[in-house]
Amino acid sequence: MQVWQAGLIKNRVLLVLWLAGALSAALLPLLTHAPNRLVTGKGISFAAVLSGWHGLVLIPALVLAIAPFCRKHPLRDGIVLLACACWLSGLLALAGHEAQQLALTDSSYSRTSFGGGAWILWGLGWLAAADALGQLKLGPRNTVLVALAVLAPGIGLLFSGQLSALSVLKEYANRRDVFDAALSRHLEIVSATLVPTLLIGVPLGVITFRRTWLRGPVFSVLNLIQTIPSIALFGLLLAPLAALATHVPLLAQWGISGIGVTPAVIALTLYSLLPMARGTAAGLAQVPAAAVEAARGMGMSPRQIFWQVEVPLALPVLLSGLRITTVQAIGLTTVAALIGAGGFGAIMFQGLLSSALDLVLLGAIPVIALAIAADALFKLLGSVLGERGQ
């Protein structure tokens, strides 16, 4: 009580995160080790892996323990970010090295995976970094760049081969071709979705903005589509597309059929139309009416008003519609694996069916990474455009 009253604690969020981290490090296994990938492994605690240079990982942990008691200052938050970067990558390096050691003494079928403790400690480390980033108030562009810098050492480790003894990466090594094919297929489906989404969604947004009476009907149809579960929509598309392919052989030659990429792209486009059209309409609606009246009064043609005034001023909101669309498409493409469209979903479902958790992770982690990357990219783009003007 004394401590709270004396105001010793300057950052409660960080302190709570740290305590939660300490608790999970003490109680939950950091890694699990199993003789093969099908049986449940036994846990290895955080304390058990701290021998040798592994102990260095306690340095950032110590820094993060002291930081909550330091006065709010950009320097403090900078040091916290640095400590978080060391912590996140240190934990990875430690796990990778531990897995290597275990692999030396065991058969090649043995699996070392991340335990619950590792996930939680990363999560908390990332939240601590996010809190420090928030305190620094750097503006959208620099926030994204600093966040990337915090993640960079960990990503570097991933590609350096130091982690290859870990189970997820073993699965990757065994399925490199499948993984690469899934990555390119996933990206293909997402980009193939974005093209028709832009070509249909943006004009739809413009029309609903110009013709108010269309707004109700158009958005209720798009809303209705949005409420159909994705599996059901794939199912609904199956019959008509298959029939179309049978009756028009040319379409079948182009690769259009009831299952595969075509229905996936059609369904994803249908889902994407709502955020895209709504983003476009909302973007146009927030263009100041006075600017449009002045543009008209000065003798700009409707086309000039659209391209020189409305589009640039609507662009940040329109881009956020595109961001939502892209992130949503990246996620939904996973489900499209069920109708044979491929992508990371195929790896995940294979893992689920053979109860191989690491295989599920091999499919899930890249999807999450792609979604976060797309989100950050569009936010960055939006902030660069938004910096001019308002």
Added chain:
Amino acid sequence: MIEFERVCKRFGDFVAVDDLSLRLADGEFTVLIGQSGSGKSTTLKMINRLVPHDSGRILFAGKEINGFREEDLRRRMGYAIQSIGLFPHWTVARNIATVPALLKWPKARITSRVEELLQLLGLDPAGFAHRYPHQLSGGQQQRVGVARALAADPEVLLMDEPFGALDPVTRSALQAEIARIHQVSGKAIVLVTHDIDEALLLADRIVMLDQGRVVQDGTPRQILLEPASDSVTRFVGRSEVGLKLLGLDQVHSRMRAPISASAEGISRSATLREALSALIASHAEQLPVLDEHGQTVGSIHVADLLDVTR
């Protein structure tokens, strides 16, 4: 320059402008005044076809305005509005250059014109040209708005309550600015307002509208001395007609020979209304009159203020 011939405009059942005939001369500062719903803004917007007229003819430079291509017509008329409507994603310089750019002026001509206009409106070109609208105060924004309206040297300047949203100090500074611009450019200006003091200050000619009809059309002095109806008297404000009349003339118009008084002097370009106020405040019957350099050039006597019809 601009002529209305029996022009009507309805919005549904509402008659906004009713059989309006009006002739606006070259170089004249015309103020359209009236209460909201009197049709003053509609009248202004019909000139540049932002509002199409239903019947009658509107002539610009001798030709019915519907005979012009809409964009060409508007590019020959400056347009400034109360909400200003600067383009937030463009710099001040590019905002001002809007119409010259539409008219495809050469770059060098645009640059020098922008600089000239910033100076005309009292904004330092080096400090302001590359700023964005959100970095300016309301008054500075409207200065840019007026500069933008003047950019392509339009034949007439249309202003829809341009100073309505500004604070009193900024408003009178900009009123003085626009009066000066009218004097040096000799451009025809049509300004819409509901503020009788603004109208009396700026106008060569006041057109008072009520329910879409002209209730009086005359000089500020005629509006004050010979109100055409009770509604005009009410609008002007019965109790202050005398003071408003004094506000129309400057001190030098009633100046006598210099006196040797110890009292504080008044500028020769001050209004008679300000002179009266100064006389009352200093408990004097007369005050010395000073020129721009502070030299005594004459005197003003309280008795000379009384004959406002002179």
